[in-house]
Structure formats: structure tokens, C-alpha cells
Amino acid sequence: MTALLDLLLGTDDAEGLWTDRARLAGMLAFEAALARAEAGVGAIPATAVAPIAAGCHAELYDPDDLGRQAVEAGNPAIPLVRMLTLKVAERDAAAAGYVHWGATSQDAMDTGLVLQLRRFLEPLEAALQALRRALAERACAERDTPMAGRTWLQQGPPVTFGLKAAGWLDALQRQQQRLVELKPRLLTLQLGGAVGTLAALGERAGAVAKALAADLNLSLPAVPWHALRDRLGEFAAWQGLLLGLLGKLARDLSLMMQNEVGEASEGGAAGRGGSSTMAHKRNPLSCAVILAAAGEAPGLVAALFAALPQEHERGLGNWQVEWQVLPRLCRLTLGAARAAGTLIENLQLDRRRMRENLALTQGLILAEAVTMALGAALGRQKAHALIEGATRRARAEGVHLKAMLATLPEVRRVLDDDALDRLFQPDSYLGEAGRFVDAVLAKER
Amino acid sequence: MTALLDLLLGTDDAEGLWTDRARLAGMLAFEAALARAEAGVGAIPATAVAPIAAGCHAELYDPDDLGRQAVEAGNPAIPLVRMLTLKVAERDAAAAGYVHWGATSQDAMDTGLVLQLRRFLEPLEAALQALRRALAERACAERDTPMAGRTWLQQGPPVTFGLKAAGWLDALQRQQQRLVELKPRLLTLQLGGAVGTLAALGERAGAVAKALAADLNLSLPAVPWHALRDRLGEFAAWQGLLLGLLGKLARDLSLMMQNEVGEASEGGAAGRGGSSTMAHKRNPLSCAVILAAAGEAPGLVAALFAALPQEHERGLGNWQVEWQVLPRLCRLTLGAARAAGTLIENLQLDRRRMRENLALTQGLILAEAVTMALGAALGRQKAHALIEGATRRARAEGVHLKAMLATLPEVRRVLDDDALDRLFQPDSYLGEAGRFVDAVLAKER
Amino acid sequence: MTALLDLLLGTDDAEGLWTDRARLAGMLAFEAALARAEAGVGAIPATAVAPIAAGCHAELYDPDDLGRQAVEAGNPAIPLVRMLTLKVAERDAAAAGYVHWGATSQDAMDTGLVLQLRRFLEPLEAALQALRRALAERACAERDTPMAGRTWLQQGPPVTFGLKAAGWLDALQRQQQRLVELKPRLLTLQLGGAVGTLAALGERAGAVAKALAADLNLSLPAVPWHALRDRLGEFAAWQGLLLGLLGKLARDLSLMMQNEVGEASEGGAAGRGGSSTMAHKRNPLSCAVILAAAGEAPGLVAALFAALPQEHERGLGNWQVEWQVLPRLCRLTLGAARAAGTLIENLQLDRRRMRENLALTQGLILAEAVTMALGAALGRQKAHALIEGATRRARAEGVHLKAMLATLPEVRRVLDDDALDRLFQPDSYLGEAGRFVDAVLAKER
Amino acid sequence: MTALLDLLLGTDDAEGLWTDRARLAGMLAFEAALARAEAGVGAIPATAVAPIAAGCHAELYDPDDLGRQAVEAGNPAIPLVRMLTLKVAERDAAAAGYVHWGATSQDAMDTGLVLQLRRFLEPLEAALQALRRALAERACAERDTPMAGRTWLQQGPPVTFGLKAAGWLDALQRQQQRLVELKPRLLTLQLGGAVGTLAALGERAGAVAKALAADLNLSLPAVPWHALRDRLGEFAAWQGLLLGLLGKLARDLSLMMQNEVGEASEGGAAGRGGSSTMAHKRNPLSCAVILAAAGEAPGLVAALFAALPQEHERGLGNWQVEWQVLPRLCRLTLGAARAAGTLIENLQLDRRRMRENLALTQGLILAEAVTMALGAALGRQKAHALIEGATRRARAEGVHLKAMLATLPEVRRVLDDDALDRLFQPDSYLGEAGRFVDAVLAKER
Numbered sequence A, B, C, D: 001m002t003a004l005l006d007l008l009l010g011t012d013d014a015e016g017l018w019t020d021r022a023r024l025a026g027m028l029a030f031e032a033a034l035a036r037a038e039a040g041v042g043a044i045p046a047t048a049v050a051p052i053a054a055g056c057h058a059e060l061y062d063p064d065d066l067g068r069q070a071v072e073a074g075n076p077a078i079p080l081v082r083m084l085t086l087k088v089a090e091r092d093a094a095a096a097g098y099v100h101w102g103a104t105s106q107d108a109m110d111t112g113l114v115l116q117l118r119r120f121l122e123p124l125e126a127a128l129q130a131l132r133r134a135l136a137e138r139a140c141a142e143r144d145t146p147m148a149g150r151t152w153l154q155q156g157p158p159v160t161f162g163l164k165a166a167g168w169l170d171a172l173q174r175q176q177q178r179l180v181e182l183k184p185r186l187l188t189l190q191l192g193g194a195v196g197t198l199a200a201l202g203e204r205a206g207a208v209a210k211a212l213a214a215d216l217n218l219s220l221p222a223v224p225w226h227a228l229r230d231r232l233g234e235f236a237a238w239q240g241l242l243l244g245l246l247g248k249l250a251r252d253l254s255l256m257m258q259n260e261v262g263e264a265s266e267g268g269a270a271g272r273g274g275s276s277t278m279a280h281k282r283n284p285l286s287c288a289v290i291l292a293a294a295g296e297a298p299g300l301v302a303a304l305f306a307a308l309p310q311e312h313e314r315g316l317g318n319w320q321v322e323w324q325v326l327p328r329l330c331r332l333t334l335g336a337a338r339a340a341g342t343l344i345e346n347l348q349l350d351r352r353r354m355r356e357n358l359a360l361t362q363g364l365i366l367a368e369a370v371t372m373a374l375g376a377a378l379g380r381q382k383a384h385a386l387i388e389g390a391t392r393r394a395r396a397e398g399v400h401l402k403a404m405l406a407t408l409p410e411v412r413r414v415l416d417d418d419a420l421d422r423l424f425q426p427d428s429y430l431g432e433a434g435r436f437v438d439a440v441l442a443k444e445r
Helices: A003-008 A018-041 A045-056 A063-073 A077-091 A103-139 A161-186 A198-216 A230-256 A286-308 A318-346 A351-358 A364-380 A380-397 A403-407 A410-416 A417-421 A433-444 B003-008 B020-042 B046-055 B063-073 B078-089 B104-140 B161-186 B199-216 B230-256 B285-306 B319-346 B353-358 B362-380 B381-395 B401-408 B409-414 B417-423 B435-445 C005-010 C020-040 C046-055 C063-073 C075-089 C106-142 C161-186 C199-218 C230-256 C287-306 C319-346 C352-360 C364-378 C380-397 C401-406 C409-414 C417-423 C433-444 D003-010 D021-038 D045-056 D063-073 D079-092 D105-141 D162-185 D199-216 D230-256 D285-306 D319-346 D350-360 D363-377 D380-397 D401-406 D408-416 D417-423 D434-445
Strands: A146-151 A152-161 B146-151 B152-159 C144-152 C152-161 D147-153 D154-160
Touching: A003 B435, A003 C020, A003 C063, A003 C319, A003 D105, A018 A045, A018 A063, A018 A077, A018 A103, A018 A198, A018 C005, A045 A077, A063 A077, A063 C005, A077 A103, A103 A161, A103 A230, A103 A318, A152 A161, A152 A433, A152 B417, A152 D045, A161 A230, A161 A433, A161 B161, A161 B230, A161 D401, A230 A318, A230 B161, A230 B199, A230 B230, A230 B285, A230 D003, A286 C287, A286 C319, A286 D285, A318 C020, A318 C287, A351 D003, A364 A380, A364 A403, A364 A410, A364 A417, A364 B199, A380 A403, A380 A410, A403 A410, A403 B319, A410 C319, B003 C152, B003 D021, B003 D063, B003 D319, B020 B046, B020 B063, B020 B078, B020 B199, B046 B078, B063 B285, B063 D003, B078 B104, B078 C161, B078 C287, B078 C352, B104 B230, B104 B435, B146 B353, B152 B161, B152 B362, B152 B435, B152 C046, B161 B230, B161 B435, B161 D154, B199 C075, B230 B319, B285 C287, B285 C319, B285 D285, B285 D319, B319 D003, B319 D285, B362 B381, B362 B401, B362 B409, B362 B417, B381 B409, B401 B409, B401 B417, B401 C161, B417 C401, C020 C046, C020 C063, C020 C075, C020 C106, C020 C199, C046 C075, C063 C075, C075 C106, C075 C380, C106 C161, C106 C319, C106 C433, C106 D079, C106 D350, C144 C352, C144 D199, C152 C161, C152 C364, C152 C433, C161 C230, C161 C433, C161 D162, C161 D230, C230 C319, C230 C401, C230 C409, C230 D162, C287 D230, C287 D285, C319 D154, C364 C409, C364 C417, C380 C401, C380 D105, C401 C409, C401 C417, C401 D105, C401 D154, C433 D380, D021 D045, D021 D063, D021 D079, D021 D105, D021 D199, D045 D079, D063 D079, D063 D417, D079 D105, D105 D319, D147 D350, D154 D162, D154 D434, D162 D230, D162 D434, D230 D319, D285 D319, D350 D434, D363 D401, D363 D408, D363 D417, D380 D401, D380 D408, D401 D417
Parallel strands: none
Antiparallel strands: A146 A152, B146 B152, C144 C152, D147 D154
């Protein structure tokens, strides 16, 4: 809510995308374009365009003043149109009569919001692009870096850090594809007039809508969408999904950053993440920012979904839910996307600790590899039973599984020392990991 | 939870899509296809296929027994594979060794789930198809039926019922398009082995995955998705969005069904929706079912989104959230989609009440029409001021706005009795409503 | 997010309860009291108290500057303590060594938050007090004002507006009681040091905690609660519950405000709730504000609940969720509570329309009354069957139920014209409504 | 949804608390008590009681049949009352006329639900009691067992496992206190008749309500609560809070169970938590069950909160949300509470690994202890600077902090070898941990 925490949690609005100013700019861009479109099709005099356009600059208005009037009006567009009309009238009384011609407040607010969202997509896509680039580099660089796979937080056979990075990247590629698909739906004109019939625009209504969509470079909808908010809901869900994926990335990395695991740490500015009482600590701040955003998002998406059943031609209390929840969600998304980019770019990996952790179970995580190798010779069930027994004994006696196996004649008959050594090399049991990385990287180019 | 309420709230699982049996069938379809695919590429002997396939029938297994074993194992696939192996061994001990070859429990569970979801989409799409057909018929039949537009639950200029129906339909068309886009993502094979590297399958891993995807007619992913659950999250969000839209439809209709509005009522079986103490009442049951589903859904979507950050190669407690939440959501969606179809098909409209309600404000809702008409002659601002004054007086004196305007010389100069009469016909102020309906219906063909 | 919408949606922070300044003030109040408490029990020199206290004024610090440093540190307390230490050192180098003695950042932040919440409760309780007073007046004034009862949005037997108001009030009384119960839990000191053991304070730790709690007039917990956040969760849920109840009140009233119902309207400043295109409209703005708050709240509560499982001695990404979500929730709560007070105070009721609406079903909503009256003489089942038949005929023929009943000999034998007239007076079928109102009002005194 | 997963996730309903049968039993208990209460105050003949009571046994009714009829009626109470009436009429036609006398469906459903919730509280409180006992034992046994404190998943100064357990227990004690407070609110009679006025009961309405509350041993409310659902919302939130706390416990333990931490593991039946492909693994199943429940709960609570604004005297679609969501939440709560009890009872701790992990940072986590010790002699700031430098060098050179400090003359002047040794004993820097444990245990007795 406040600047201090916004900064700290990366939800500050450095670009000013969600300020009063930006909101006014969105609505005023609508009003100016509306005048142009209407004049273009002869719905209003061409002479009205310039005076109206001249008034459509956000810095001409005082948000606090507007805010006070908006309280009386129920939305910010009503006083803004009133002020704009006065402003235009100062230059051209006749033109003032054509301000907001045939439109309703919600048209200005919704189309203004769409324009804001289009602006918002620029830094967001840039942030995601940077993140994908950083992930691709990591996936490439660590394509063959083995580390313990972990399921249920328990070690399993090895994976590679490259594979982890490729998995995150693959999901982001899907998110990008989803964005491509939803963009034309999201970036759609809202123009409906008082109740969505455009009746006030008379015969030229269709032409005005078409011209306005073209002017603003927005999709022209089959029907105005003032009370059907699935386009916004879809985008909110997309953001929620993205934050969930970023949360997955941050969760994995933060677990790797535990002292007891020690495979990664957040790099970056010296002193970052230091503790007030624990001088030696380096806290995973970027992870925290991302996880905090991912933790707040589901409730926001749920609020927007719950607000979908809006009454008749304009909702009562549910349309209004969008007004603050959607910008909030956008701020979380951009903040988390940037934090993820920074995190990956500055990430410090400790390959030595990865190797050490792979050795932690004394070979047990490679039991599957030996089972498969023995199975080919002995049959799978026999191999399985044999390894299970050896595993149990190795654990009980605190012995390495390889050493235990080396004592078993059934094993020695099939696997000599070299073969056993090879089986217990994590690098030799990485399966398709490298090829999976390649497949994801191929899509990135 | 219980059959009684499931029936009542339309969340019963008439097709048995989410029963234990169906879940087992999904996993067993995976196991059978895995054997075929592996034999096809030479990863296991061709002779293993038939005995394994023979064991892959859900009715061979006792879900309660499996349930008890699953408690010990942590998932249902482990005991199922064990039982399947025993079953295969009865026929062919060698084949038994190739059951579930190189796969992990989650592969069976996730791919099984995907197969269940594909089955689920059939009745769901049928229900949506029926709903769209019913809406298209209504939109067509009521294309020009005027009724009061309502914003903030207050009357505004007229709309048509056809436009309302077209708005709902337009949104459902978008949902259909979204489904087309997400389907190939959702219907994707999961095959990763213990930690997602397919290491146990050795050199033939890639070939097995490709053959398996082809056999099951599922997309082949670039990387296994065991811990990256955006595909399921996307589908959950799609369902949440759909339920929100159905809720919108039900909200609108239920408001029209109020005694004081009286423009619609739920048709259908006599006695349906009767009250225990109020013999005359007919409760909007289908609306209630839909709104109840729309009310439960956002929290379920939020739970699935919050579960996205799953730890490393398999989540701890978050993967498990999906197991019951996703089927629950599916049941709500199918139930609500069907209820909406029934609702629209049996809907009884009262055009007389719609007309009467249009007259309720004594012409005030058509003030905009007169303003626009006068504006052409007098200038918009003058017209606006004039109408505002007349409106205020008409309200204060309880007089129809037309009668009030007829007393004003400025008005009389521009509009004669016929012109005034025409302006106060709701039918003559419907703007683009008809054309919007046509545009939506054109997409339906 | 922005001032304009904050004003409009009543989520502005007029008291400055959630500003950077207030947050700093909370933390600094902790630091000053900590020094006093520690000096009081001899843990630090008494001479350190005054210099430290002198630095504990929020206006001495620049939030933007702090914000930037907080980004590096991961929380705002670390740089604040650093700055405070410098500030104290300017006066007294020795005292500077005792700033924040033995405490950790989270102690300052959590206890500071608790102090902010205590301040927040003042205007909130005042707003709720005002709302209850207004409701009590309405319940009293409209104790016997009949209006249609409505279930499933269908008319039933009459209730009174007084009963509606009493129902809302009764729920608010329960909320007040819940607040009384939770306050000592919520208003609890957090002092744990780095990991909750207070080890840095040595032998005097217990005495310091006790003295500090006494100094700040907060409860002393059995164990520090840095990672056990149920106290905050409980308060968040209390707010969510309150917003749900306020939403119920606003939902009811907004439905009564529909043109077709017309039983209520929002009073207040002229022009409030006017529409840009519909001059005659008065939109229910206060209802919208309340419903918007009630619509956003459940997701916020869910986010806080989902953040409860915080890792070990301090959470990673979940503690941070609280930082912005809890203040947001507080702003919604206070805004909605005030809006509800205004709404009830200025509410305009239309008793005539209430009466008219009671007549809408031509006596059907009083069928139960007649059934009970006849049942005494004829037996309940016979009476029920008789009335059901009459009801059906009355509806079919468009006749008033009383008139229909007057034609039936079985009825005439038991009820004469006077008796029938009386039965069809809504006022005579209000049951316990008045006594229920009295019972609630009795609790208010 | 299905038995298999219900068993696996501990959401099976072993006691049959939420079956159709139990639901019917709840409603029938209401109907029988209503007849007794009404006869007791002379509202119906005393002779009606026995025949009605004889019909009030759930096993007399077929839930499937009822379910089908409920679909037509909109709730299960309508057909149940119809069937009950028929059943009573078989014995005593006159008595049948007094079934459900003056009540409405919702009265039976809501009071029935309250009775179910009371039954549910028995096993739930027993489970919580068992959990608290197990926690108290652990807190006592491990009162002085040091382990690393961890904040942001980074090691800090030591805590004890006893303190962790005491923290969880302390929170559960608060939950118990909250339950004591809310119980009289939750366990409250609902009796309002058609719209909440009890008009059908005439003059004896108040007496009937009082007698019924006494008969069922429920609180008598000031006003019926059919459309004011805060009592249920409060209980839902209490459950959500409890699940969050249990999730906290499971989160902590599951992190301790990582191979790389190795401080704890789930005990219990051999083979439990085994993996299909990783023979050596033991998955934390109970933790998963608890975390899955904690992950699903916030969305359910949010759904119930969002359903609070129910329309007028009975909601449309929101009341219905409760029907399945509340039982679902109850099943999660009971399942998780039991799983937590099992988890703590069977928990295996590894004190050796705890010690080893304390040594992982080579003394760094005890830097604070030394700072405090040196501070007394050198002044805090000087001590701080000195330790910070030593810490940095120790990390850089890979040397134990104690060894590094032993080389510094400033340190040697104050601390000899023995003093240094003592400072680097984790046991000597546990602060109030033991006393905190004692304080919590004292409340348990």
C-alpha cells in the first residue's frame, strides 16, 4: 500500500502505469479518439476534434479534485467528462457539446483500462523476455550439471540443473503462447453507450465503433462487453498462472539455498539480504518477493472470478472490485517477473555441493540404475528383489550400496568393478535430461 | 459430498467420470498403452503386451482394497501397479516383469487424469453446445423484444432480451475458442520416470515417449510436466471463467424472476421449485444451482493456483490438492452447464411485464433519446439542460416526461406530438441491439 | 491503489493509519518502549533511554530513503534501526550501543503492527458504534412497518423492516462480542530475538518481555509468535466476516432500491450517484462500496490463511504476504463500515411501495395465514388442500385469493368477511417480528 | 470425491458424519424435538408426539429417492417432511397434520446441520486432544534438545525442538479457547418459519422456540439466523485457521525430513510412504495429507465468506454453497487433525543430525552469542564490528569462527579458551527456550 513496502516487495509502480495520472490518460485517450472517429464518419463536426483533443491531456486535471467529485458520481469518468467539457468550452463552446458524444462513463473507463493494460504489457513482456533469456543461458550452461532429483522433498535419482531451468522455461514459453492467443481478446474496444445498444449514436453507431477500434488499434467486438468481463478474467488468470510458475521457480531455488543443501545462493549487491542480528546470513530476498506475489495472487484471481456475475447491463459492487484488484495483480506480476529475472541472472550455483548432496544417500538414489542394469540379465523381478535386499542391508549397516553389491555373487557375475563404478556415476544416469534441455532451447531460438 | 446433495445441486457424476473405477481405468489405459509403445520400439518383448493389456481393466480391481493400500503407499498407482503385476504374473510370469516398465506412479496418475479429462470434455462440450443452441434460438426469437436496460440495478434506456442472450452467447463463443486453444496443451502425455529424466528407459526413452503419445493420441511435451502444473491450472481457470459467465446468466435471469420484476420464470416440470410453506411460490432452482457452482468455483481455482509452486521434481501436499479439487471443479462445471441449458430451454418470458416495466419511470429512461433528438436542433448542452429540468419537474410532480415536455415551447418548436410519441417508444431507441444479435448469431452458424 | 479510486471506493486512509509514517511510528514506539523496559530491569543503562526515545519519532526519517535501503535488507526494520542508531549516536554514542538491544527486526515489525492495529480499532469501533446506533434507531422506528418477506428472491409472508434491521444489528452485536474475545489475543507483544529464544537478553530476558508488555499495554504471550500467525489470521477472518455481514446489509438494501421494488433509496448529498447519461438515475453508491469491499475480502483472507504455514522461525515469502494484504483488508473494513453507517443514516424508505409490493401477489403470500386459521377448525391437511386449490384457481383466473376464498362454502363456514379481511392484513401476520426487534434492541442498551 | 482418494487423503468419513443418513438424522431430530416442544407448550396435541417421533428415524427413508424428489423441490427437507407426514399418517392421521408444524424447510436443514456439527465436534476435539497430548510429551521430552533455528530458510542461532513443539501447542491452546468461545454461538437453534417471523405459530411461537432450544440443548437466538450466516462463517474460519496451524507444523517437519537435513522422519507402519521406483525412500505421507488439507481450506473459507451476503430472508445460490463446502471443510479438518496426531506420535527424531546441522556454519550461527559477550566488555558497537570482520574472514578462509576469534588479541583479552568453548556450545545459547516450554506445558495441565 505504501511506498516503502511497495519498493521492498517489488510492487512499486516505477513506470507510473497505475497512477491516477495513467488512469486519466487512458480515459482521455479514449475521449480524443472517440471525437476523431465520430468526426471521421460524420457523427460530429470535424471542427470539434481539435478542441476536444487539446483537452485530453492528463496533466490538465487534478486527481484529488476529481477523486472528490468521483465520490459523488460513483465513478471517475463522470467528473472527468464534466471537466473536459468545461476545458473544451473555454476554447470552443460548440465543440464542448460533442465531448463524450454518445458514450457512457464505462466506455471511457473500460477502454481506458484496456489501453493501460496494453501499456503494461510492454514492460511485462520485456521482463519475461529477459527472464527467458537468462533461463536459456542457465539451461545451456548447466545442461549436464548433475544434482539430486527430489520428490516429496526426498532425494531420488539425479537430474541436472539444466533440466530444472528448461522445465521453468518450457512453462514460460507456454505462457507466452497463451498471451499471444488472449491478446486480441483482451485488447478489445468497449463502446456501448448507456446500456450497450449505442442508441444515442443513431444510424452511425456501427461506423463510429469500427472507426474507433481502428483509431485505437483495438479489436472490434461483436457485442459491447460492459457486463461480460471474461476478457479481464482471462488475463487475470493468466497472471495468476504466471505467478504460480514464478513461485515454482522461487520455491525450488529457495530450497536449494538452505544451508543444509547449499546448492545455490542469491547473488547481487553486497549486503543484500543481510540480517540485523545474524551478520553471516544472506536471505533469499528475490525468492521472497516472488513467493509473496505468488501467495497473494490466487485470492485476487478468485475475487475477480467471483465478480464475474455482474448484474444486467452494469454491475453493482462487482465491477468496482476490478478497479483496484486488477492493477494490484498487475503490479505483483511485473514485480515478480522482474525479481525472477534478477534472481536468475545473479544466481550463484555451487556444483560442488550438488555433487556432495548426490553422495548423501551412499548410492541409494542410484538403486534404480542398478536394478535396470541387472534386470536385463536376471529378469526385472529378481533384480528388484536383490537390490531391495541390498538396499536394506546397506542402510542398516551404513555402507555404500556399491560396496554392498560388490559383495554379492549374483551381482558380480553380471557387473564387474568398472561396470559398478559406472552405474554409480550420477552423470551416467541422466537419461533424456540433455535432450529435453535441447528441445526447450530449440523453441527459444 | 453425499448423493442427495449431489443430485440436488447437479454435481452428481451420472457418467461416472470421477469414480474410483474411472480413475483406475485412466491409469490402466496408461499402463496398457505403455506396454504397447515399449514393445513397438523394442524396449520390452512383444510377448509382454497381451498379458499386460489383459490385466488393464478397472473392473478387475477392488477400489476399497486399493484405497487401503494407497494409504500406506501415498498414492493409488503404487498398489495398482503391484496388483496389476500379480494379475499379469498369473498368466505370464515373464510379462509381469515388464509392467510399468521405466515409468513412475505419477506418470500413470497424471496421464490417467488427462485421459479422464478428455472423456469429461465430451459431455461438457455437448452441454455447452446445447446451451449455445438454446441461447441462439432465444436471441433470434427475442431479437427485437424490448425490456429495460439496468445498470447498478437501476433502470436505464431499453435493451432487448435478444441482446442479453446474444451477450451471454458471445462470451460462450469466446470460451469455446479458448478451449480450442488450450486443448492440445491440456491433452498432453506425462512420462518422466522417477524424476523426469526417463533414465530407466535408457536409449529408447525418446522413442517410447513418442510412441506412447501417438498411441494415446496425446500431445508429446518438450519436457515432462510432473512438477509444472500450468496445463491443469489453465484448464481450471477456464472452468472458473465459464462458471463465472454461467453465473452472470443466472444472476440476470434470477433478477428478472423477482415477483416485482416478473419478466421471466423457470419453466419445466410442474411442482419444480415449490416451497414447503408457500404453495404459490416457484423458486428459481436452476439459477440457484448455477450460482452455487459459480460461488464455489473461485476458491477451488485459487487452491489450484496456490498449489502451483510444487517442490522440485514432485510436490509435497500441493500435488495432492489437485486430486480432489480438480474433479470437484469438473463436477460443478458440468452440472452448471447442464442446468444452464435446461434453464434457457424451459425459460418462460413475460413480454407484457417487460413492457410494463419499461413504463415504470414514466418516460425517464428515454430522456437520453429526447436529449439526442433535441440536441441536433438546439445544441447538446442546451438540450441537456432543458431535459434535466423537465426530468426533475416530471419526477417531482409525478407526471410522465412526455407530458411535461409537451408543455415546453422550446420542445414543441422542434418536436410535434407524433415525434414525441415516437421518441417515447422503447422500440425506437434500441440502437444497434438487433445488429449486435445478428453479429453473434452469424458466428454461431 | 491510487488516491482517486481509494477515495471513490472509500479505501482512502484518511487517518494515515497505514502510511509509511504510521508504520515507522509503530516500529519506533516499540524501540522506545524496549529501551525503557530494558533500563527498568537493568538490562541496559538508564542513561540510554532518553537519547533513544529522542530518536524514536517517525518524522525524523525519510520513508523513500528507508524504502531503498529496505530493498537491500529485506525488511524495513533493519535500515530503520541502523538510522536510529546513527541518530542516537549524534547525541550519545554510548546510548547508541543499546538501540534495539537483544531484539530482531521482526520484533519491531510485528509489535509495531500490533500497535497500528490497536490504533486502527479506534476509528473502526467508532464506525461500528455509529452503524449500530443508526440500525437501532431504524429497527425501533420501523419495528412494525410491514414489507414482503423474500426467499430465493420470491415473495413470501410479510416481515417488517424493523426485523431486517434487527437481524443485521444482532449479527453486528455478535461481531462486537467476537472482537472483545479476540482483542487480548491480537494485542499481544512480539519479542523473541533472532529466533524466538531471547537468548541475546540473557538472564533478564523474561523480565524485559514482561516490562515491555506492561509498558505498551499489550498481552504477554507464553511463547513468541513470530512464525505462528493465528492471531493475525483470526483478526483477518473477523474482518472478512464483518465485511460479509455488511455485504448482506448492502445486498438487501440494493435489491430494495431497484426501480421495480422501490422500497428504499440512498439519501445524502444531492447529485450523489447521478449518472452521466441518465439524468434521472440515483445509483446506490454506498451499497456498491460495501459490496465491492465484501467482494474483495474473501480472497485476502484466503491469502492470509494460505500464508499461515510459515517456515520454521521466520517464513520465506509468506510472512511478506501479510505486509500488504492485512493493511488492505483493514482499509476495506473501515471504508465499508463507514459507508454502511452513512447508508443507514441517510436511508430513505418508501412505506407506500412496501405496502404496494405486499399486494402484488393478490393475497397469495398470506395463504399460509389462512391455512393456519382454517387448520384450527378443519384440520391442517384439509385446510392445506383447500387453500392449495384456491391458490391455483386464484392465480389462473387472476383473482385475489381473498375473493376466491370468499366463494368457498367450507371457508365461509369458518371465516366471515371480517375474519378474512383481517387475515389478509399483512400487519396481522407478523408473528414474533416485533418481539425479535425488542430482544435485539434490549441488548443494545 | 471418491473413496480411494478420500482414504488416501484422510478425508474419508469413517464416522458417517456427513452421509445422507446423517443429514436425514439431523433433520429428523429437529422434527421430533419440534413436535415435543410444541406439544409441551400446547401448540399441538400431546398425542401427536409419539407417532411423529416414531417416523423420525433416518433408516426409514431412501436417500436416493429423496434425492430425486429434492431436485424438484430445491431442498431435501421438503420431500423429507412429505414422506415423514405419510409415514406418520400410516399410524395416526391426526398426528400427521402436526408434522413440521409452523416450521419451514430451512429450519429443519439449519438446525439439523447444527446438530451434525455438534456430533462432528466430538471426534474433532478428541483428535485435537490427542494431538495436544502428543505435542506436550514431545515438548517435555525435547525441552532441551538443541537444533538450528531457521529464518528465511537460513540457519540462525539455536532453538530447541521442545520450543518448536511448544509453539505449535501454544497455538492449538488458543484454538481450543476460540472454540470454547464460539461454541455457544455455533450451537444455536434455527427456528423462524417461512420468513423468520414464526407467524404460523401464533401466540405460542416464543414458547415453542424456547422449549425447542431446551429440548435440543442449543442456544436460543435473539432473532432467527436463516439469512445471517456468520455463525457458520466463524466456524469455517476457525477450521481454516486450525488447518493453517497444522500446515505450519507439517511444513516445519517436512523440511526437517529432507535428506539433506535429516532431523526427523515419519515413523509408523513399515513400508508406509515407500516409492514405486525408489525402494529406499520414505515419503512424508502424513505431512502431505496435512499440507493438502491446509492448501484446499483457504479457498473453501473464501467461498463461504463470499456467500455471506445472502438475499433477504433466504439466499439464492449462496445458501446452497454451504451445503457441500462446509462438510468438505469439516472432513479436511478432522482428517488433518488425526494425521497430525499420528505424525507427532510416531515421529522419529535424529538428535545427532540436529547437532551436526548446528555445526554446519562453523560457528557463524553463534556469532550473536559472542557479540553479546564481547559487548559487555568492549561496548556493543565495537564488539559488533569486530565480530563482523571475523565472520567475514572465517567464511572466506573456511575456518571455524571460534578458531578465527582465538587469533584476535582484542578477543583473547576478554575471553579465554574455556569461555570461547562455552560460547560456541549451542546449549548455552538457548535463552528462554526452556522456560517458554514450561509456560506452555503449565497451561496444558
